[in-house]
Amino acid sequence: MEELAVILIVFTTLVLMPTAIFRGIKSLRESKSSSSEGSAMRRSDLQAMIDDAVIEATAPLAARIDELERELLMGDGRISPEAMAEAFDHDDDLQTATSRSRDLA
Numbered sequence: 001m002e003e004l005a006v007i008l009i010v011f012t013t014l015v016l017m018p019t020a021i022f023r024g025i026k027s028l029r030e031s032k033s034s035s036s037e038g039s040a041m042r043r044s045d046l047q048a049m050i051d052d053a054v055i056e057a058t059a060p061l062a063a064r065i066d067e068l069e070r071e072l073l074m075g076d077g078r079i080s081p082e083a084m085a086e087a088f089d090h091d092d093d094l095q096t097a098t099s100r101s102r103d104l105a
Contacts, residue, residue, distance in 0.1 A: 017057035024049045
């Protein structure tokens with residue numbers, strides 16, 4: 001279920017971000033054509049609009065990533081072996097790596 005939520009967030013972000021950028025560019029062109037010659041938008045203004053659109057579009061994805069990281073991290077800042085095994089579906093490889101890291105410690 002969580003994988004579906006992540007996929008939906010990524011898909012939505014990949015659709016909304018370009019849409020917001022293209023709408024900003026379209027509104028810029030419309031305002032530029034309807035306004036007088038002296039009041040053109042500067043490049044820095046356009047860059048600020050794009051930056052705002054990107055931040056707005058990727059905010060849900062960043063929040064979901066933070067939430068998943070909090071779920072995976074144990075209290076001491078390490079990732080729990082159970083969470084890693086569940087995330088990657090490589091139980092045997094993870095147990096081997098975990099036992100090797102214990103031998104090294």
